[in-house]
Amino acid sequence: MPALLRRIHRICSVLFTLGFIANVVAILLVEVPPTWVYVTALVPLFVLFPTGLYMFLRPWLSRAA
Numbered sequence: 302m303p304a305l306l307r308r309i310h311r312i313c314s315v316l317f318t319l320g321f322i323a324n325v326v327a328i329l330l331v332e333v334p335p336t337w338v339y340v341t342a343l344v345p346l347f348v349l350f351p352t353g354l355y356m357f358l359r360p361w362l363s364r365a366a
Contacts, residue, residue, distance in 0.1 A: 303359070310352040317345040 320342035
């Protein structure tokens with residue numbers, strides 16, 4: 302399970318980076334990019350936050366049990 306979460310977190314971080322680059326390029330090329338361009342960077346963040354939080358808290362949770 303932790304290995305799967307780590308892999309999902311890595312994949313989402315790559316997707317977030319690509320979405321961020323797409324945002325920067327869209328802002329440079331178009332004065333007002335469409336809304337979906339902004340959302341491309343936000344969607345992976347909804348997965349990155351809980352997986353990153355779990356991996357951060359995991360050592361303390363295992364000590365408490």
